Amino acid sequence: MIEFIDVDKTYPGIEAPVHALDNINFKVDAGEIYGVVGYSGAGKSTLIRCVNQLESVTEGKVIVDGKDLTSLTPSELRVIKKRIGMIFQHFNLLNSKTIYTNVAMPLILNKTPKNEIKARVTELLDFVGLSDKASQYPDQLSGGQKQRVGIARALATNPSILLCDEATSALDPQTTESILELLRKINKEYNITILLITHEMSVIRDVCHKVAVMENGKIIERGSVFDVFSNPETETGRRFVNTVMQTELPNYVQDLVQESDGQYIYRINFINQLAVKPYLSQISKLYDLNVNVLFGNITELQGIPFGNLIVQFDGSAPELEKALLYLEENNVHYSEVNTYAG
Ligand SMILES: Nc1ncnc2c1ncn2[C@@H]1O[C@H](COP(=O)(O)OP(=O)(O)O)[C@@H](O)[C@H]1O
Numbered sequence: 001m002i003e004f005i006d007v008d009k010t011y012p013g014i015e016a017p018v019h020a021l022d023n024i025n026f027k028v029d030a031g032e033i034y035g036v037v038g039y040s041g042a043g044k045s046t047l048i049r050c051v052n053q054l055e056s057v058t059e060g061k062v063i064v065d066g067k068d069l070t071s072l073t074p075s076e077l078r079v080i081k082k083r084i085g086m087i088f089q090h091f092n093l094l095n096s097k098t099i100y101t102n103v104a105m106p107l108i109l110n111k112t113p114k115n116e117i118k119a120r121v122t123e124l125l126d127f128v129g130l131s132d133k134a135s136q137y138p139d140q141l142s143g144g145q146k147q148r149v150g151i152a153r154a155l156a157t158n159p160s161i162l163l164c165d166e167a168t169s170a171l172d173p174q175t176t177e178s179i180l181e182l183l184r185k186i187n188k189e190y191n192i193t194i195l196l197i198t199h200e201m202s203v204i205r206d207v208c209h210k211v212a213v214m215e216n217g218k219i220i221e222r223g224s225v226f227d228v229f230s231n232p233e234t235e236t237g238r239r240f241v242n243t244v245m246q247t248e249l250p251n252y253v254q255d256l257v258q259e260s261d262g263q264y265i266y267r268i269n270f271i272n273q274l275a276v277k278p279y280l281s282q283i284s285k286l287y288d289l290n291v292n293v294l295f296g297n298i299t300e301l302q303g304i305p306f307g308n309l310i311v312q313f314d315g316s317a318p319e320l321e322k323a324l325l326y327l328e329e330n331n332v333h334y335s336e337v338n339t340y341a342g
């Protein structure tokens, strides 16, 4: 569990102070994969670095597993930091050391007995699929393999939390996919809570349960990945969602929305494509309404089809009301399309 309470962070800056975190309040529950997305300079790295005290907060509290980091003694802090692993965009490996020693490093620093180190490193290299690379050096590995070493090293001390700072941003899409799969496996098999930051909405879509959107040091919106993807509330949120699925309406639909003042035009979100189709055809049978699909697309959220349909109901207001009630009763999410152009 990680909780930020009224957190502020100001850097001195060269000309003027930089307010990197501005009244941050949010909570990551144990076992969750929580993603924070934002453009460069939003404050994401500062945020994540406050969790393992690579940065200290100016105001507020950061609570990790029930302990307020800002009030711990150095030795208490050392204990809790063992429970937090971190991986980085550029891997931060020691190039002069073998893969084995890189993974072993946190244990060597903790003065773990040699035989225990050997057993743990062997297990970890196997877990990340690099058993055959133990005696090689970082320069001999691909980017994806280097990140696997970074992950094995981060897991060495059996952390309960893994922090990922743009861990896939230096990797190609295919390698990104394999690293994300590994993160999902870590979350599931070891039940490790993951806080990740990224500027790529596809990363959020593929692994996260929850997401927060950050801008100018503030969290401007947050929620379940489903909620934010189906109904982004801020302009920046919409722009991020749009990078992975087209939620912005094509011109012909926008024209229709304008002409009809948005009347009878709805956005319907569904998490299982097959589940929603019968409802729409049922509506035309049950009520005196025609359902016209104007636009739609489907993407995958954590392996489950997630769709976005823009439909126009053709009929009377009372019939429409009944149809909407029917959708609600069947847990189909819908919202009226207004003219924000989305
Ligand atoms: N050590 C530092 N000293 C001064 N300013 C910093 C420092 N680190 C980050 N900043 C500033 O804080 C803001 C947030 O940076 P950062 O947390 O790295 O954002 P992000 O990871 O979202 O790109 C930026 O304006 C950045 O220039």
Ligand SMILES: [Mg+2]
Pocket: 044, 045, 046, 166
């Ligand atoms: Mg950053």
